[in-house]
Amino acid sequence: MQIIKKIKIRYFRSIYTVTIDDCSALNVISGKNDSGKSNVLRALNLFFNEETDWKSGLEFYHDFSVHRLDEVRKESIKGKQFISIEIEFLRPNSYAGSLPPTFSVTRNWLRDSTQYHESSNLEVLQKAGKLPSSLSTARRGLQTFLNKIYYEYVPAIKDRAYSQHLLSRLQKALLDSTLEDSTGIPKLAANLAKTIQKQVGELQDDFYLATGLSTAFEPPKQLSELFQAFHVATSNSTDQAIPLSSRGDGIQARYLSSVLNYIAEKSNKFFVWGFEEPENSLEFRYAEELANDFVVRYSKKSQIFVTTHSPAFVSSVDDNVSCFRAFQDEQKTILINLANPKNGDNHQNELNHELGVLKIQKQVHELYATQLVELRVVEEARAAAEQELKDSKKSLLLVEGKTDKKIIEIAWKKLRSSAIPFRIRVADPAADGSTGGTGMLAKTIEGVHPDDGRCCVALFDQDAEGIKGYEALSKNFTKMKGGNDIKVHVNKVSYGMLLPAPEFRKEYVLAKNHMIEFMFSDEVLQKKVNGIGLHFKKPIANIVINGVQVVDSSQYFLPSVNSDFSAFRKIHNGKEHFAENIVPTLGKSDFFEFENLFSILESIPNFTT
Structure with a gap:
């Protein structure tokens, strides 16, 4: 300004x-x-x-x-x-x-x-x-x-008297706005602490960012103290309250600039x-x-x-x-x-010469600034490594493709308020979709070693390939009790499960054609963004229906849920667009059927804990 x-x-x-x-x-x-x-x-x-x-x-x-x-x-x-x-x-x-x-x-x-x-x-x-x-x-x-115009002169020696003067000004600024919100002294006294604490949040944040210390304002306990300067308490990581006046001169001086800026912003x-x-x-x-x-x-x-x-x-x-x-x-x-x-x-050279040490300090300052940037990069890398190590200990949900991963992540966010307690990874070593699929999913879950120290679940679609991969899991996997399609490895950390189907998709299970997109209603599957959505391929195959072989069933295909043949339809293209541009726009109720999937995962020992 x-x-x-x-x-x-x-x-x-x-x-x-x-x-x-x-x-x-x-x-x-x-x-x-x-x-x-x-x-x-x-x-x-x-x-x-x-x-x-x-x-x-x-x-x-x-x-x-x-x-x-x-x-x-x-x-x-x-x-x-x-x-x-x-x-x-x-x-x-x-x-x-x-x-x-x-x-x-x-x-x-x-x-x-x-x-x-x-x-x-x-x-x-x-x-x-x-x-x-x-x-x-x-x-x-x-x-x-x-x-x-308000000119604030801050002397070089910032003693207790000046600090109290500035805090008194801060108090006046706060009380002026507080009195506008509360009529009557009794009401003001009752709500003073709450109102002021809310008002000084920005000031407290600024001082905390600068010093790492949090502050709390202690309003007057009696009306006779109402117009005396506030006491400011600071606390560190031990949560021990220490008066600002007992802090070092540097901390007190740093606080003054925060107060001045706060008063200016509110005036x-x-x-x-x-x-x-x-x-x-x-x-x-x-x-x-x-x-x-x-x-x-x-x-x-x-x-x-x-x-x-x-x-x-x-x-x-x-x-x-x-x-x-x-x-x-x-x-x-x-x-x-x-x-x-x-x-x-x-004059720049003369200034360096007059101050003497300033020239050296400036060089040190520039070196320090450079090293500080490098230190911050190292700190960010360290934090990222720590987070990666922490994430590596989380349970792992393995899926067949990247659209499966995207949809499940969004579904959890829509249905639950907490962060996902497990990682979701596509069983694709190449990380580009070229080596994923059911076969790699089965191989990955078979190769999990118990020394990894985390629980892993492979989620298979209930289509022909997914069911085949699930059923072909080695004899080390045995079906768990409870009625869900879940198998557990003898190592007690590896699991294979079939994607649960909503009641209205039972025909898709019988047709061996249930995948994650069919967890949504047909109304959702027909949605488009920018004129683009899922594109279905009509079922053209040798299909036996009610004992009669239908060579070309496309003539019977109807898009409605009640169609005898819609359960055989295939998603021809548009999966990525659906997962990235349509699914995020859906409401919470559209993800209702995913609750069953998450409940099953939560029932697996140690998976979500």
Whole structure:
């Protein structure tokens, strides 16, 4: 987010006169110690909050430029003792009807005055015909706009007092929205914890991703405590609650940026941060993650100015990032935009030289960043290997073809809310359909070794080939008791079973023509997507029906369930399209007959446990 385009500061502390052009969403100011970096942030604090340091008002003779004071004394012109801050703003879209695309506001603090004097260039723009409205409308719009800007100055030393201040602001933001939802103090007190916990979920997630610590807000236990700052409890993997105030400085500082971003996201105001050394007390890895958050996330809702010595911030490269070198010339602070081609590489080299260790740190940072990427790749590979090892111990359902696998997976997802507790694999060593089928299914289940440590079930279609393969299983397989078509190997881990048939497909079983697609109703089998569906081949064969041999039964073929000959029909093509494009669109009720299949599998010892 960007509302400030340009800043001009005159006669403030070490700054004699400085112009900061081309401000971005994130503005990184770096340089050696005592170069005056922080004075830019303090000048903005003076402009927006009438404070210099945090909770410190302007002390003119302390904050007035020493060099300018010497000049004034030599000239003996007392009226020239003033501090001036001019900001050129970019108009937000919501003010297009009252303000021009860019406009500037100047605030001057005179030596003996208790109030600043404010002026703008609206009148000049009005004379040039550049206002979208009248001058009075523009002036009203300007004051409304300025009142909506909230500048948050975060000092380099983030002590307990500042943390409590920020948490109090967070509490106010939460209570403001809570009061909108609950009328009456008793009702508010009763529902406060639940409402606030729901509101801060995003904040908690952000902090957890950054630190691995979860947080919980403890609302006031008595109404007298209602407007005191929240206590924030953190917990680690041991689930032990530890107050945030008892955590290290780095963790506390990291939490502050999460809070600021959360407040900005929940507000309709324009937020500007002046954040001193956000990397303080952070380990290198956390500093890098924080810098990335500033670039990618936090600067989307707030315009940010940071002072830093961290290579993680200085090396940030993005279209929305500007980096400035701060240094002193004759004890006057100068700021140079390193991205400006007019400045060449000299100032970048000078910055490296001035900070000394920064150049080394930047090289380490780049090396670390590269290794971190490699580490993440290794971690992902390790996680994948662990998952593969875990999956390898799951029970295994072997099927004849890949459409069988696809349909069963979808059926489980439609009927059950839990993940599939077993793996489904096509009995095809080539993994391309060229070596699958009933024969390979039988060979695979015959070759299972008990040392594999998992239960395996081979599912045969009740067509001619499937029944033949099932019945031809070796004598090591014997039929289980219970009436289901299931055989168990002597090793007690291998099973063969026939695909159970719905009641309305009994004729298909008699015709030795039952396969997984016929688990669905004829209405489903006739569905099409993009005009494509299952294509059936009419039964043309020597078939004996009621003792009469029918040489060409196609003349008798009817597609209805009640046809004497529909049970002999074959699926000619369209299986893959049906499994991939039609089955996923079906409702839960269309998979009703698969419940019997899953119940049988669950009855097999150790298969789904």
